[in-house]
Amino acid sequence: MSNKIIEIYSNFITKFPVLVLVIMLLVSVFAIQMAGTIKTKKSDTKSMLPQDAEAIKTLNSIENEFGSTNIVSFAVEMDPQYTGSDEVRDVRDPRVIQYTDQLSELALHTDNVIDATGPATVLKSINGGRLPQSSREIQNLANKNGLLDRYISKDYTLALVTIRTTDDVDLSKLERELEKILQQVPKPPGITASIGGSVMESQIMQTAIAPDMTKTSLYSLVGILIIVLVLFRSIKYGFTPMTTIIFGTLWTMGYVGLIQMGLSSQTSGVTSMIMGIGIDFGIQLVTRYRLELQNLSTLNERHPQFQLGHREAMTVTLNNVIIPMLTTTLAALIGFQAMSLGRLTFLGDMGTMMSYGVAASMIAAITIVPAIILIIDTVNMKNIYKKLMNIFEVRT
Numbered sequence: 001m002s003n004k005i006i007e008i009y010s011n012f013i014t015k016f017p018v019l020v021l022v023i024m025l026l027v028s029v030f031a032i033q034m035a036g037t038i039k040t041k042k043s044d045t046k047s048m049l050p051q052d053a054e055a056i057k058t059l060n061s062i063e064n065e066f067g068s069t070n071i072v073s074f075a076v077e078m079d080p081q082y083t084g085s086d087e088v089r090d091v092r093d094p095r096v097i098q099y100t101d102q103l104s105e106l107a108l109h110t111d112n113v114i115d116a117t118g119p120a121t122v123l124k125s126i127n128g129g130r131l132p133q134s135s136r137e138i139q140n141l142a143n144k145n146g147l148l149d150r151y152i153s154k155d156y157t158l159a160l161v162t163i164r165t166t167d168d169v170d171l172s173k174l175e176r177e178l179e180k181i182l183q184q185v186p187k188p189p190g191i192t193a194s195i196g197g198s199v200m201e202s203q204i205m206q207t208a209i210a211p212d213m214t215k216t217s218l219y220s221l222v223g224i225l226i227i228v229l230v231l232f233r234s235i236k237y238g239f240t241p242m243t244t245i246i247f248g249t250l251w252t253m254g255y256v257g258l259i260q261m262g263l264s265s266q267t268s269g270v271t272s273m274i275m276g277i278g279i280d281f282g283i284q285l286v287t288r289y290r291l292e293l294q295n296l297s298t299l300n301e302r303h304p305q306f307q308l309g310h311r312e313a314m315t316v317t318l319n320n321v322i323i324p325m326l327t328t329t330l331a332a333l334i335g336f337q338a339m340s341l342g343r344l345t346f347l348g349d350m351g352t353m354m355s356y357g358v359a360a361s362m363i364a365a366i367t368i369v370p371a372i373i374l375i376i377d378t379v380n381m382k383n384i385y386k387k388l389m390n391i392f393e394v395r396t
Helices: 002-015 017-035 054-066 094-108 119-125 135-144 146-150 171-184 198-232 235-239 242-258 270-302 310-341 345-378 381-395
Strands: 070-078 113-117 158-165 191-196
Touching: 002 017, 002 310, 002 345, 017 242, 017 345, 070 094, 070 171, 094 113, 094 119, 094 135, 094 158, 094 171, 094 191, 113 119, 119 146, 171 191, 198 235, 198 242, 198 270, 235 242, 242 270, 242 345, 270 310, 270 345, 310 345
Parallel strands: none
Antiparallel strands: 070 158, 070 191, 113 158
16 A cells, blocks of 8 residues: 555656646745744753753742842953053942942843842942942941942952843843943943843853854755765766755754744754755665666666656656655654653754654655756756747747
């Protein structure tokens, strides 16, 4: 029964390669649209761990009772440029304390910020709600209360303004708003200010996903192309298997966008893995097709009455490679889906995406690849060019 279905499918592909190619291209157009909707997911330790883990449950309870544990910081550091100048030499300088107070006040008015605490906040709390105006007064208050040790380093070269945000904060928007604050508030001479914290680490990861994925995918594609061209020693048969991973990867990303799965820093390298595994399907089909062409050529020489050609070679090829490809795909799917059995969530995501990629590459190998090969080998491009030119001349 399965052999009969495969024969029907093979005959359909060989009879209507143009139709098959058009259908697959339409699917690819839809996949491109869906791939454009892919969003990057938050990449932090919490998102990698199962939500039923005891530590994560405790963290969720803390956040429910006491608010978010997402922390961003303004780091104010000494950076004097000139010896003997009036630049800041100690972050307990009133100018720095006033500067951190302005940063705290503006940060509090930013969306999704719960509170902002810094040296100025502590000093005001222990000084009747007002900022001390002299270095000596600040130093006296600092010596009396150890709370400032959390916001000023022991060598007095670094001060922190700690900002607590909600869990659903838009990291890219938050980064922009905090950068605006740093640009708007004039700095005292001799200091620099920057943004840091674990939340910003996640933002850096998210912004790096797309460029890194593009770079690794390009390197993989070029490397595989070189190997395939050397293997087949033919431009036509070298480029044709590449359509397997090109369309397979495209369809995978389209499906990821369709189901709104999203990408994280851990899964951004999956495309390179898909290419490395998926190219095998294209190589297998092209190699078998070239072998069948040689066999049919020999058979035609011995029996001129047959005159079997490219379509027959592709039919035999598909009849013989589909079962091995399906077996390989099934084995790969079992292995990748087994990754979902672990407790680390990102391993499950990787296994799921690689499963999609292998399945998509196999489908591309038995649709796109044979259709392109048959169109190239059987369609007389010169005749088509002549017909198009004749039509054009008649219209003009």
